[in-house]
Amino acid sequence: MTIRQLPAQLINQIAAGEVVERPASVIKELVENSLDAQATTIKIGIEQGGIKRIQVSDNGCGIPKDELALALSRHATSKISSIDELLNVRSLGFRGEALPSIASVSRLSLISRIAEESHAWQISGDGNEQFESPIPASLPCGASVTVHDLFFNIPARRKFLRTERTEFGHVEMVVRRLALSRFDIELQLQHNGKTVYSLPTAVDTKSCEKRLQILCGQAFASQSLHFEQEAAGMRLSGWMSQPTFSRSQPDLQYFFVNGRPVRDKVVVHAVKQAYADVLFHGRHPAY
Ligand code: ADP
Ligand code: MG
DSSP states (O other): OOOOOOOHHHHHHHHHHHHOSSHHHHHHHHHHHHHHTTOSEEEEEEEGGGTSEEEEEEOSOOOOGGGHHHHTSTTOOSSOSSHHHHHTOOSSOOSSOHHHHHHHTSEEEEEEEOTTSSSEEEEEESSSSOOOOOEEEOOOSEEEEEEESTTTTOHHHHTTOOOHHHHHHHHHHHHHHHHHHOTTSEEEEEETTEEEEEEOOOOSHHHHHHHHHHHHOHHHHHTEEEEEEEETTEEEEEEEEOTTOOBSSSOSOOOEETTEEOOOHHHHHHHHHHHTTTSOTTOBOOO
């Protein structure tokens, strides 16, 4: 075997193996980009569990016309420029890998408009490293990414996608987590043209509890306690179920650190300990 440099498209597809598992992971990456772009409204529309089509549109800062192609190229990011910044990173992304990875395993189109431009620009690709130059398009300020036919060019990966219903379940879970991590963001989810979630910005107690009720159910919302604690330079807040409410599975447990969903054994264990005296063995609290 001779040693050869891998082609760029293959490098992206290999990276996609880590970043893009299924439609839900595409949505996670796209919504995180919207949040990093300071969007306050994010609309997600999918068809067939996201296998056929995923669209994420936001009202964030947008991408200038001459940076559209760069956004889709590898290791290109606006979020860090030095190792020092990496250690203080506040954004959800910083590796510049998500868009090129997704673009290498789908038919992707990116439309964007920044405030200074009079109209939007669109760039599209069909799984190759080459992109046509941007064409004029119509969009209010922000960005809109559409992903068609995920894994259409990688049959071996497409085969691992599950039924529409299962993929939609994963999407719903990702969207629920995002919606619980940022009450200040207006969020919509549509599936096959039907509205699944339409969540207005939640700022006061009443609107937060309304969102909680939609995402975690009426029973949890009415049988949980809101708490807010501050110590050692950290702040902890949220809702925890009262002992009158418990689950047979640990499936209603969400924990976020600085807005990022985190699943951590130490936290799970600490909560379990705290409830040990008030819940029957085998029952799980919700938070
Ligand atoms: P990363 O998020 O790690 O920087 P991505 O591949 O996800 O890498 O995105 C590349 C770049 O494209 C981002 O750094 C950002 O500048 C730009 N970008 C992506 N999505 C959006 C968006 N919705 N609004 C504005 N800019 C975006
Ligand atoms: Mg990103």
